[in-house]
Amino acid sequence: MSSFDLLAAIQQVIKMVPAHEGTGTIWTFPWDEKITLLTTTGLYASFFLRDVVNTHEFRCHLSQNLSNSDWEAEVHSLEHDWKVNSEGVVTRSDAYLNVTFKPSCCDECGKVVKNGRLTCLCWADEEDLKKMDIMLSRH
Numbered sequence: 415m416s417s418f419d420l421l422a423a424i425q426q427v428i429k430m431v432p433a434h435e436g437t438g439t440i441w442t443f444p445w446d447e448k449i450t451l452l453t454t455t456g457l458y459a460s461f462f463l464r465d466v467v468n469t470h471e472f473r474c475h476l477s478q479n480l481s482n483s484d485w486e487a488e489v490h491s492l493e494h495d496w497k498v499n500s501e502g503v504v505t506r507s508d509a510y511l512n513v514t515f516k517p518s519c520c521d522e523c524g525k526v527v528k529n530g531r532l533t534c535l536c537w538a539d540e541e542d543l544k545k546m547d548i549m550l551s552r553h
Contacts, residue, residue: 447462
């Protein structure tokens with residue numbers, strides 16, 4: 415499986431998570447989970463899944479794919495949680511991927527918007543509406 419296929423598979427699963435305002439865990443997996451990927455040289459290599467998921471590129475790409483006209487998503491760095499029993503042996507070691515969803519904002523004025531920028535009615539909207547009126551009056 416290539417890294418692109420892995421990313422696509424993960425995105426399909428995570429897109430099923432409904433967005434709501436706030437921060438929550440959207441994915442957990444064993445900290446020592448390994449995956450095997452085909453490298454650019456044509457050889458297979460094993461990596462810790464946490465090392466792939468925790469890259470800045472992966473988190474930015476996932477943030478963009480989870481964001482829409484209603485919600486901006488910020489994918490955080492992985493958190494590591496473990497449990498140790500009374501004998502000092504680690505009984506569980508997991509990675510947690512958390513995302514913060516917040517309402518989308520207008521790129522021009524910063525107001526919270528719903529269903530895209532044209533709902534905040536800022537100065538940028540007024541300019542766009544004037545341009546549309548001019549174009550419509552010409553037809």
